[in-house]
Amino acid sequence: MHWIALRWSLESDSPDEAQPLPTPEALGWWALQYTPHVAWQDEALMLEVSACERLWGGRSSLMRQLAHENPAPDAVMRGAQGATSLIALARLRMFERGERRPKDIPAGLPLYTLSAACEHLDLLERLGCRTWGDVAALPRGGLTRRFGAALREALDVAWGLRPEGHSWLTLPDVFEQKLELPALAETAPELMWSANRLLTALQFWLRARQRGARALELQWTLDLKRFNGVNLPPHQQVTVRTAEPTQDMAHLRRLLSEKLALTTLAAPASWLRLRTLETDPWAGASTSFLPEDNRKGDKLHEMVERLSVRLGPQQVVVPVAQADHRPERKQAWRPALQKDKAPQDKSRKEAKETAKAKAAASQPDALYPPWLLPEPLLLEMDGERPCYRGPLSKLIGPQRVEAGWWGGKEDGGQPAMRDYYVAESPEAGLVWIFRERPSARFSPGEVRWYLQGFYA
CATH class of the missing domain: 3.30.1490.100 (DNA polymerase, Y-family, little finger domain)
Structure with missing residues (x-):
């Protein structure tokens, strides 16, 4: 087994201006990208990497990767390695004090670096014990009776005579x-x-x-x-x-x-x-070589979200396609941050048909003009020809629309039985007009023409 011990500390001249350290749980989640065996032990984050160090190019390459990906840029990250977690933690504590590595490990490690011995340091020093090896040389029975089983067990773990037990960190389902x-x-x-x-x-x-x-x-x-x-x-x-x-x-x-x-x-x-x-x-971020896809600045949806927070969610609206073939009813406006809700009172078949209708309604039509009037404008007639800044000449059409017959007053619109044309005005250029068919709302001999849009 091979262990890496990590510890972070703020050493900025202006600690108030430095970014705060991530929480201990966050540091553990960051380390999970390198190994599934991560645990906190005393003040250090421990990583057991024996099974995955080859994936990172070896131990030295892994240590460089950890230092390069420091999750706390304003903090100093120190690390040390060892055959067991206790040895790695002891070497980390020595490194923080600027002490050199002893030749004999673990026997030559200073006694203060062993957590299980910290509460007995004074007595052990009076007995002449300065290193882990000095304590390990004491009789097992007397050491256990005088200082408890924890110290003897820690020494066994350090020498690899007893397996280590840790509570590994895991990711919660919800943050x-x-x-x-x-x-x-x-x-x-x-x-x-x-x-x-x-x-x-x-x-x-x-x-x-x-x-x-x-x-x-x-x-x-x-x-x-x-x-x-x-x-x-x-x-x-x-x-x-x-x-x-x-x-x-x-x-x-x-x-x-x-x-x-x-x-x-x-x-x-x-x-x-x-x-x-x-x-x-x-899904990750997609990249593009096209200059127009790599413009600097905020994205459109990010600007809309900030404006919605600043001005209020009802003040920033976006168009939404509707399942309707009437041009004035093809879209509605809703708050930009409002999420679409699935229909609860419809069967699966009805919901699927509605989705298909919305998709069809959202498809662009080559005959549709870029500008629509808020309300269709009733046109004057010159005999049988509609007029708008002069007599209109029909160029393309008819495009027949029959929609709205399924709704009523609650639908918010009127049934439409129309024939649409692209026409040319002597002064206004290309316009979009329609004729309401006589069978819709008027007497058989009455024909009405309306202007609904302009072509730029």
Whole structure:
């Protein structure tokens, strides 16, 4: 077996400006990409890599990879190796003190590097024991009776006479982490410093699970139960939603900052919790050699999400295709961050037909103009020819549309029985007109023409 011991420490001149360390669980999730055998032991993160070190090109290559992928860029990561977890941890403690490696391992290791011996150091030193080998040379029975079985068992593990037992870290199915704030937060933006630690942990979890975040909830615990004579709830929270699954923590951080900037704390907060409400499988980022696909700046959906948080979800809307052949009813507008819900009261066959109709309605039509009027304009007639800035000459058509007969007033529109034409106006150019067929709503001899769109 072969073990690697890792430990992080902040050594910045301005610790307040440095990014906080990820949570211990997050560091363990990061290490799971290198080996499935990861565990915390005292102050160090332990990795057992004997079964996978060849995949990384050997031990030296793996150590360089770990140093290059340091999950805490503002912290110093120190590492050491050993045949057992106790030896790797002891060498790490010596490395942090700047002490040289002894020639005889494990017998020559200093006694302070063995956790099981820390509470007996004074007595062992009076007995003349300075190293692991000195203690191991004592009679087994007397050592166990005087110092307990834990010290003797630790020495057996260090020499490989007893198997090691660890509680290996595993990934939870749902991300949820709670963090105590270093000081009471009186305003919502003050929560962001600690929220960054939770977002870093979320990023490691998403990468390990191959998931993308769609909805998050940031919740904080209020430190008061009553304020100014008003009973307070135990928690407050904000929810952030994205239009597409994402692993971009910078984008989620901006969304949370925008949301918290509009939030007022009912009382100082003492705890913070972040959890995922919804995640989707992560397909990864696609790349392209085309210049137009590699433009700098934010993506469109990211800008829409930030504007929705800043202005309100009802203020930013997007078009949605409808299962209708009437041009004025082919699309509707809904909030950009509102998720489509599957029909609950329809059979599977009806739902499938509706989906096909929506897909058909969303397909572009070569005859459709780029600009539609809010309401069709009734045209004047010159005999039997419709006029709009002069008599119109029909070029293409008719394209017959018969739709809306299944609905009523609740449908929001009128049944349509129309013949559409592309026509040319002497002054306005190409226009899109239609004729309502006499059998629709009028008497047999009455024909009405309408202008509905323009061609650029």
